[in-house]
Amino acid sequence: MTCLYLDPFSGISGNMLLGMLFDLGLDYDQFQNELKKLNLAGYHLTLESTRRSAIGGKLFDVKLEDANHHVDESLTAKEVQKNDYPAGINDNEKTSHHHHGRNLAEIKRIISQADLKSAIKTQAIGVFDEIARAEASVHRLPLDKVHFHEVGALDSIIDILGFFIGLDLLGITKVISGPLVDGSGLIKVAHGTMPVPVPAVMQMRKNSGIPVHQREDVRTELVTPTGFAIVKRVVSFFGPIPEEMQIEKIGYGFGTRQTGHLNALRGLLLTASPSHKEGRTTGDEIVEIHANLDDQPGEGLGFVIGKLLEAGAYDAYFTPIYMKKGRPAYQMTVITPKQKCRIMADLLFQHTTTFGIRYVNLKRTILPRTFKKVCTKFGEVTLKIGMIKSSKKVTVEYDRAAILANQHHVSLEQVQQAALLAYNKEDGMA
Structure with a gap:
């Protein structure tokens, strides 16, 4: 299992999350190929390797090719008429853009029509739904009357959907996090002045149990609605790095806002520690x-x-x-x-x-487990090995074994036996 640990010591936003994933090894070409399945035009991506406070990391951004033509061409003119309602959503990496309004249904349609894995689309839609519900509550409007500007624009659709594409490409199956850190004071946005945390973030914090520390020495926003909504949807628990995990890689994703301090999100790829791979069980809720x-x-x-x-x-x-x-x-x-x-x-x-x-x-x-591939006369088969003290439980993963059984016109049991025999030989037990 590969786990992502978020260290949001200077807040969190959509492009900081993606910059961090790229610094952890996300393949840029693969990412762009997956993103093309959105069938959207009018933008290009930038990814810069840079240093902040002598620390190397990645700065990711979405550039709109034409500020007056940022929507996908599949939307009709009627659908993109500017709406007078300012949703007030402000992602600190996007405050210079001025976008037409989109409601939640339009955003869901764009994502749902993409030729991407269902789980990726479901997770991305869930993030937008989280933000929309917060905005509806803040502005005392029905959910279907909320129109997005910053977060509903093309760049933020890419940030949100792209994050889940990145998790999938990196094989990350679990996300945990340290406490979030936000700024304080007031910020100016296109529609006026807002307190920090911004109203949408404060609304999403309600009954969430997510720990947030506010820095009085940083007089600006650090946690954006996009970043908070993603965290709320994917993080399984908040706390220190688990003792049973070891750090495999460290990455930094930079933000563009000048805060007077290092504006970065640190991410750690964690795997099971060798000292915990055998003889200990783990528990969760x-x-x-x-x-x-x-x-x-x-x-x-x-x-x-x-x-x-x-x-x-x-x-x-x-x-x-x-x-x-x-x-x-x-x-x-x-x-x-x-x-x-x-x-x-x-x-x-x-x-x-x-x-x-x-x-x-x-x-x-x-029960702690590892996965091992063995070669048989039918092909490569994956085994799941559970460990407790000096004992092992070995089982053959069904999907691959079933494919080989069908390909070679043999029984499933024959493939399973061949895999176990190959494992025993490698393990010196034959």
Whole structure:
């Protein structure tokens, strides 16, 4: 498992997150190829290797090729008419841009139509939904009346969607973070003066439990709505670097705002420490979600399970049950990381007939594991090896074994046995 640890000692924003991922090794060409699947024009990307306070890192930005033509050509003229409502969203890396308004539905349409992985699109839409709900509350407007300017523009769509593309390309499966650090005072934006933290960030902090320290010596915004919303959606817990993890790589993503201090986001790639790979179990908290379905077509159950697993659920399954008055039904169960509860709930409401879901917080103990590839006469097979003290549990990963069994017209058991035999030979146990 590759884990990303965020060290937001000078705040967090969309382009700082991406600059940090590039400094950690995200491939620029691969990233651009994935981003082209948005089918948007009117921009180009810049990525600069630079130094701040004698520290090397990356500065990422999205440049609009024409300030008057920044939207995708698929939008009609009616759709891009300027709206008089100032949503007030201000990303500190974007304050010089003046963009037409877009509502949440338009942004969702742009992202949904992209030929990208469903999990990436779901996560990006979730971030925009988080910001839109905060803005609706701040401005006392219905959700569908909120129109985005800065964060709804092309550059911020790229920042948000690009971050999740980057996580996927780097194989990052978990994100944790230290406390966020914000500035203080007042900032001037296109629509007036705002207090720091800006209203959208303050609204998203409500009941979130996310730790935020404010620096009185920095009289400007450090945490943007984009950065906070991403953190709120993806970070599983806040605290120090876990003892059982070791640092593999360190990266810095720079911001453009002049704060009088080092304006950078530090990120660490973490893997299991060798001293913790064997003999210790680890634990974390997960959430179990339940929904009773008594009017759901059977084929829809398999479809939604696929969606849930693709979005990052640990497991999803359904159980036949009987409800009141003897009605046959199914109970849908989803086991998920805490930070993905909202994503799973959205998928259940979207793809099932349920009108309500239930949550149970659970603790679990996890056996440390590693993955190893072995060569067999059928091809390369992946093994999962669980370790506790001096004992090992070895299982063959199903997907690859099933593909090889079909390719060679043999049973699944033959491939599995060949993989275990190859492992035993390598391990000196044959």
